[in-house]
Amino acid sequence: MPAIPTIDHLRRYAIARSLFRPTTLARAIAKLGFVQMDPIRAPARAQDLMLRQRVEAYRAGDLEKLYPRLAVEEDFFVNYGIVPSTTHALMHPRTARERWPKVLRARAEAVLEFVRDNGVVHPRAVDAAFDHGTTKNWFGGNSRASTQLLEGLHYRGLLRVARRESGVRLYALARPSAHALAPDAAFDALIDVVVAKYAPLPASTLVRFVAWLGRSAVPQWQALRAAALARAKARLAQATVEGVRWYWPAGENPGSRRFADDAMRDDRLRLLAPFDPVVWDRDRFEKFWGWAYRFEAYTPAAKRVRGYYALPMLWRGHAIGWANVAVRDGRVQVQTGYANGRPPGEAAFKSALQEEEVRLARFLGVRGVHLGN
Numbered sequence: 001m002p003a004i005p006t007i008d009h010l011r012r013y014a015i016a017r018s019l020f021r022p023t024t025l026a027r028a029i030a031k032l033g034f035v036q037m038d039p040i041r042a043p044a045r046a047q048d049l050m051l052r053q054r055v056e057a058y059r060a061g062d063l064e065k066l067y068p069r070l071a072v073e074e075d076f077f078v079n080y081g082i083v084p085s086t087t088h089a090l091m092h093p094r095t096a097r098e099r100w101p102k103v104l105r106a107r108a109e110a111v112l113e114f115v116r117d118n119g120v121v122h123p124r125a126v127d128a129a130f131d132h133g134t135t136k137n138w139f140g141g142n143s144r145a146s147t148q149l150l151e152g153l154h155y156r157g158l159l160r161v162a163r164r165e166s167g168v169r170l171y172a173l174a175r176p177s178a179h180a181l182a183p184d185a186a187f188d189a190l191i192d193v194v195v196a197k198y199a200p201l202p203a204s205t206l207v208r209f210v211a212w213l214g215r216s217a218v219p220q221w222q223a224l225r226a227a228a229l230a231r232a233k234a235r236l237a238q239a240t241v242e243g244v245r246w247y248w249p250a251g252e253n254p255g256s257r258r259f260a261d262d263a264m265r266d267d268r269l270r271l272l273a274p275f276d277p278v279v280w281d282r283d284r285f286e287k288f289w290g291w292a293y294r295f296e297a298y299t300p301a302a303k304r305v306r307g308y309y310a311l312p313m314l315w316r317g318h319a320i321g322w323a324n325v326a327v328r329d330g331r332v333q334v335q336t337g338y339a340n341g342r343p344p345g346e347a348a349f350k351s352a353l354q355e356e357e358v359r360l361a362r363f364l365g366v367r368g369v370h371l372g373n
Contacts, residue, residue, distance in 0.1 A: 013254035042309035049273035074161040199248035269352035
């Protein structure tokens, strides 16, 4: 029986299994199981920043460009993002948490018929055809009512995102899909996707993810949530480390020398997206590295500590600081900060940071970097 891992084992395990050797886009998405999407571009969207670490020769926008050719779907999972088509099928047919009122249901049926008649549609075309006006969105602002109807039909599994144009979702009728798993088995399979991506998970994070699956991915099975969590806790590998119960896929050993070597021998400096699986769980981040990282894009500027879209900086198995990245005059500009107040003194660090800046410029398709920043 493997020895009980230490927090260092868990940290190295998290890095090594998530930052796998770069591969094709299709294989990277399959290995990740889910790619969270976010519309903010600073300097690129989160999905692109995550995939550039895991896909060979990846460029900003490749996911949007190649999406129609991949066996993937945009959908709600624990957050909104991209899932393999096989995972998408496990979540449908999905029933909404609330039924549409009669008037909205009639409008939705008319929009569905419009899409059926027109193939792939832009929200502007639906708005022009129906003139539904505006309505309040989830953030308290105004959105076109037609857009919300399209989103509702998509969530219910009646429409799919066929492709994007400049970030805007274009919709088509959903493809027929079916899976042979009973609800309990399907729920278990979805939990396994989450665990495989974010392992090792503290118990509190596992509980939170299962709750989110029940609310967002499979609301039709929300009553099965407690039983699904109990089964997960029984089948997953686990240990109590420094007073916290941790979970990871059965059959894996976080204390394996392979994980430690992979994490510590990697001399590549990485600027990670705020939603990268290595740093996504803020409580886990603090347990691993001893300082708090927060996403501050929605924090008032005067209250920001690290910056609007600070990217955690990973080097030699440690999150040592962060960087804010911008493109100025066609060149990448990187402003760094450090958890202990200063950069590492080794010459190797400066070289690694410069190499990451060059990779960022190539990824963004700009001329180069501003020196001395």
